[in-house]
Amino acid sequence: MIKISRCSFVRKARDDRLTDRAAVVGLGYVGIPLACCLAQSGVEVTGIDIDDSRVDAIRRGENPLKGEEPGLSELLREVVTKKLLAATKDYSCLGNVDAIFVCVDTPINRKKEPVYDNLLSAVKHVGRNMRKGVLVSIESTIAPATMKTKILKVLEKESGLKAGKDFYLAHCPERVMPGKLLYNLVNLDRIIGGFDEKSAEVAERWYARFVKGKLHKTDMTTAEVVKTVENAYRDVQIAFANEVGLICEVLGLDAFEVRRLVNTSPYRDMHLPGAGVGGHCLPKDPWLLVYGGRKSHPSLMPTARAINDRMPVHMVELVSEAFREAGLRMSKGKIVTILGYSFLENSGDTRNSPAKVIVRLLSDKVTLRIHDPYVLDTENLGITKDLEAALRDSDCAVLVTKHRAYSEFGLGRMASLMRHRILVDGRNAFDKSEAIKLGFVYRGIGKG
Ligand SMILES: NC(=O)c1ccc[n+]([C@@H]2O[C@H](COP(=O)([O-])OP(=O)(O)OC[C@H]3O[C@@H](n4cnc5c(N)ncnc54)[C@H](O)[C@@H]3O)[C@@H](O)[C@H]2O)c1
Structure with a gap:
């Protein structure tokens, strides 16, 4: 044939x-x-x-x-x-x-x-x-x-x-x-x-x-602006939530409870603070808008980008703080398990993932293990899908992506596998008081 x-x-x-x-x-x-x-x-x-x-x-x-x-x-x-x-x-x-x-x-x-x-x-x-x-x-x-x-x-x-x-x-x-x-x-x-x-x-x-x-007809330039504004708007809102998260951390407050109460007021829709913004679109589209409108010298969107870009760096600061509180020194003899390498929960998309920054900043300080149920290890980082193996004898777990697998696995099982109990939660995935009851030294974005 x-x-x-x-x-x-x-x-x-x-x-x-x-x-x-x-x-x-x-x-x-x-x-x-x-x-x-x-x-x-x-x-x-x-x-x-x-x-x-x-x-x-x-x-x-x-x-x-x-x-x-x-x-x-x-x-x-x-x-x-x-x-x-x-x-x-x-x-x-x-x-x-x-x-x-x-x-x-x-x-x-x-x-x-x-x-x-x-x-x-x-x-x-x-x-x-x-x-x-x-x-x-x-x-x-x-x-x-x-x-x-x-x-x-x-x-x-x-x-x-x-x-x-x-x-x-x-x-x-x-x-x-x-x-x-x-x-x-x-x-x-x-x-x-x-x-x-x-x-x-x-x-x-x-x-x-x-x-x-619905299909909304308009001209080409308006369509370009609408798309980039949609994502820039979201990025700015996330940056605001992240800034509130950082404020709550120094005030000893829970930014997620603050958010819940703020959102009881009409016309408020505060976003969630977190370990960083990734993906192909959100870290890029505000810059496309800024580029297109550069003659107006935009400043809010670049500032929001800087705040969001700094969140993974702050995650590493939380890891250092938690090690200090646990009385441990960060060294190659210590194992840190990164939970989640993709930028989005239950997805294998790693583009601009905050986990990449965290891994880069921690890799010469400690021994890293990276777990992700969805990501293919195309960069030869040793990413595993075996969560038990990733946590066994680990000294610290750093949750970057809120994959369903982590809440299903549960804190108790994590605690029983780890050599030291340090938890840095970048997505409010676990209950802080349960973690502390289980003996974890706990740090979390927006959790003072
Ligand atoms: N990923 C999203 O969720 C999303 C959402 C909305 C808009 N967008 C936008 O849509 C566009 C595409 O995004 P994506 O996520 O699908 O990207 P992608 O990287 O997943 O896919 C792009 C594809 O284009 C191919 N390609 C590159 N140059 C080519 C060429 N000259 N000829 C033929 N194929 C070529 C690449 O090989 C790749 O397979 C981007 O502008 C992005 O900002 C993406």
């Missing part, structure tokens, strides 16, 4: 096809669920990525994303089996699709400025391969004005086509979150920023295939 690749299949069937076709460029946390939902709605989807392992996994019908993602692995297997989703590294398929969704990563550099190498490379390929009449929707998070000053220009230059006349262009930023990828994609409202009204309408029709939430 001759094997027909999706590309040649698409070319062959171009004129007598009955179904719509779409391409999703960038098969990560955003692109995979999007490709699956489009395919589930009956669209023939080709996913494009430069990463062999992601393309190969999807071809096998396997979900390359780790962590708990309800329904995603099953849906991916189903749409690949039904031949509604294929994956490739070859951009030439773009010439035969009706809509192209760009979902590549958009990191920042050390100077906190956007790095668009991946995005612009993807957009160049899109421009070179797309045909007239196609919708190009950029889902990646970008700094305000990037659509107009970069994406539009590259697409028009590479394609020789004019936006609004020859093709439709929109910025439809994603609101997914690891652990809730499918749920958020389908159920949350969506902002559709069109190059013009017609582009917004065309994009709206595509998203209406699988989004149950």
Whole structure:
């Protein structure tokens, strides 16, 4: 039997096809669920990525994303089996699709400025391969004005086509979150920023295939600002909670009880203090907003970022304090067990995880063991999934990520395994008084 690749299949069937076709460029946390939902709605989807392992996994019908993602692995297997989703590294398929969704990563550099190498490379390929009449929707998070000053220009230059006349262009930023990828994609409202009204309408029709939430049409720059503001707002609120947490620690108070009581007042929604903010988005998106609005010299968001970035450093200060109180010296002879390496509970996503900073700062002071039930040990750090082994004869447990596994395991079992009982709780995962009753020297973020 001759094997027909999706590309040649698409070319062959171009004129007598009955179904719509779409391409999703960038098969990560955003692109995979999007490709699956489009395919589930009956669209023939080709996913494009430069990463062999992601393309190969999807071809096998396997979900390359780790962590708990309800329904995603099953849906991916189903749409690949039904031949509604294929994956490739070859951009030439773009010439035969009706809509192209760009979902590549958009990191920042050390100077906190956007790095668009991946995005612009993807957009160049899109421009070179797309045909007239196609919708190009950029889902990646970008700094305000990037659509107009970069994406539009590259697409028009590479394609020789004019936006609004020859093709439709929109910025439809994603609101997914690891652990809730499918749920958020389908159920949350969506902002559709069109190059013009017609582009917004065309994009709206595509998203209406699988989004149950409301679709709000606007212009591209407003959509860019809305997305970055959403995350910057959250980051500032977390920084506020962290600052309250630090104040409560020096006042000998419990910031979580303070928060509970504050939130009994109407229109207050104080966030939770914690060991730090991670993930691909929250530590980055405020800087994209600041970059886009740099002429106004923003200062609150950079300050919030500094507070949140310092929380893992403060965790290490709490470890030192707890060792001192226990009458122990931090040395290579002492074992510290890091509980959780991903940035988010019950997820395997380690991007910008506060645990990385904590591990880096502690690694030359003590012997570290790292436990995480979801993270693959791709950096050869010796991350184990065996919680008992990680805690046996350990001198100190440092909880960074509130994985369900830790509360299920319980403090009593932890206490019975450890050589010394020191607990630093970065997420209010355990009850302080129970820990003290069990003989732990206890420190916690926001716990005075
Ligand atoms: N992760 C989230 O929860 C989330 C939520 C909302 C928005 N976003 C935004 O969505 C975008 C994508 O985020 P993500 O988390 O999916 O990133 P990711 O790193 O998981 O996935 C990006 C994918 O793009 C691929 N890629 C890079 N350059 C490419 C190119 N030139 N051609 C084809 N593929 C290429 C990478 O190999 C990778 O598989 C970012 O802008 C991010 O800020 C992410």
